[in-house]
Amino acid sequence: MRNLMFFVILLLVGTAAQAAKESYTIDPYHTYPNFTINHLGFSTMHGRFDKTTGRLALDRAGMTGALDISIDATSVSTGMKKRDDHLRGPDFLNSGEFPTITYKAGRVKLNKDGTGQVNGQLTLAGVMRDVTLTVNAMHCATHPFDPSKKKFVCGFDASAVIKRSDFGIKYGLPAIGDEMQLSFEVEAVRD
Amino acid sequence: MITWLDNPLVQSALLPFIMALVLARVLAAFLPRWQGLAIPLGFYPAAVLMAGLQLVPFTSTRKILLLGVIAVILSGIFSWRNMLGLSHRFLLAVSIVVATLWVLWPLLMRTDGLALLSVLGSGLIYMLWLTLLIDAQRLDMPVKLLNACVFSAGVAVVATIGGSALLGQLSGALAAATGGVLLVVFFSRKPSDAQMFMFPVMLMAGLLSLAAVVYASLPWRSLLCLMAIPLVSLLPLSFNKLWLKLLIQLLLMLMAVAGAVYIAWDFSSNLALDNADNGYY
Numbered sequence: 001m002r003n004l005m006f007f008v009i010l011l012l013v014g015t016a017a018q019a020a021k022e023s024y025t026i027d028p029y030h031t032y033p034n035f036t037i038n039h040l041g042f043s044t045m046h047g048r049f050d051k052t053t054g055r056l057a058l059d060r061a062g063m064t065g066a067l068d069i070s071i072d073a074t075s076v077s078t079g080m081k082k083r084d085d086h087l088r089g090p091d092f093l094n095s096g097e098f099p100t101i102t103y104k105a106g107r108v109k110l111n112k113d114g115t116g117q118v119n120g121q122l123t124l125a126g127v128m129r130d131v132t133l134t135v136n137a138m139h140c141a142t143h144p145f146d147p148s149k150k151k152f153v154c155g156f157d158a159s160a161v162i163k164r165s166d167f168g169i170k171y172g173l174p175a176i177g178d179e180m181q182l183s184f185e186v187e188a189v190r191d
Numbered sequence: 192m193i194t195w196l197d198n199p200l201v202q203s204a205l206l207p208f209i210m211a212l213v214l215a216r217v218l219a220a221f222l223p224r225w226q227g228l229a230i231p232l233g234f235y236p237a238a239v240l241m242a243g244l245q246l247v248p249f250t251s252t253r254k255i256l257l258l259g260v261i262a263v264i265l266s267g268i269f270s271w272r273n274m275l276g277l278s279h280r281f282l283l284a285v286s287i288v289v290a291t292l293w294v295l296w297p298l299l300m301r302t303d304g305l306a307l308l309s310v311l312g313s314g315l316i317y318m319l320w321l322t323l324l325i326d327a328q329r330l331d332m333p334v335k336l337l338n339a340c341v342f343s344a345g346v347a348v349v350a351t352i353g354g355s356a357l358l359g360q361l362s363g364a365l366a367a368a369t370g371g372v373l374l375v376v377f378f379s380r381k382p383s384d385a386q387m388f389m390f391p392v393m394l395m396a397g398l399l400s401l402a403a404v405v406y407a408s409l410p411w412r413s414l415l416c417l418m419a420i421p422l423v424s425l426l427p428l429s430f431n432k433l434w435l436k437l438l439i440q441l442l443l444m445l446m447a448v449a450g451a452v453y454i455a456w457d458f459s460s461n462l463a464l465d466n467a468d469n470g471y472y
Binding site: 082085086088089090091094096097098099125126127168171 | 247248249250251252298301355357407408459
């Protein structure tokens, strides 16, 4: 009898833990990773990636989670085709050989005010480096435009400053900036 | 690090040219049979400055540089064993096919059907044409060197226009090193033998141009013009003076380069015009 009770308690604890961890799919139409980089000391150039997929696991009670983002490197867009083609080439992203940029984070730590920190690995142009994202804002709620009121969405804005030379991208250094701000503005829908 | 060594002009022109020139002169005096070794010896220090020594990530550019080293060793073995004729050409052809497949591999893995056949077929025909055509012919050494030098220089220009400064700079260094050896051979009174190192030069220059097409945005049509360069050296031009023969061939080869540059420039300008602005830089 004692064994049976122990088993039931284990089952209940396990189910509760499972229920606490929610699984989300990134909404590609509201998720556009983007970057800024200094251009020859004159100005700051902006660019973004148009195609992103991924998953988010979130324990909202425990304020933890995991993140897995895949970015199509060929979808880079700065508003000018010639520059985008150059960015896709061997001097920068080398998307012909490394078509996917990934960010995988097993440790997401959130605060009650919606800020937090994400520790993960960014793989860019075939090079993987540890990159910590700072979560600037996060919000989870039922989608206001969904008539069934069943669509639950979590969104966050996170960013980090990386050095492109750490990823072997050295074209135009030091004239074109080495440091670039990488921002993830993500919306993800609960499965 | 000395800062002037970071200058692209030093890396892709001055350094390989001067190193190859000096080494070709030294080798001509002591090891004339190995005079052509001055080309890779002049090229690789510049290549290391441009691409670094690390092999990770294993990009097509690094594969090409590694293949160049393997080709130099193979060429040395072929020459040492006096391997000529059909067996030699068969081995060269197999090496070219393997090298081309290796460089194109990341693209081939993601392509199928007609697109795969098209990339693979045209890539292999292009590489076999370039390398075997020069290797198989009994040409004067200066003619072969001129061919390799002009071809590499042409690749340097079109690769840069076609969207990759790195591939362009590497080809430029190859042209400069070949040019350095060409000068020494041209002014030397002794017959010279740089034949064995034509294979690595043409292999690397060919693969760099192929990479500029498949991994950057150089149009295939540009390569068609560059394919005419080896044909020029086969034209039956009979002049008593070697310099006159070289000059005529140089002019004809430059016409092929001009065609390739025009196509690359036109393609690149059209990309810019999509945005009604060509002031990208």
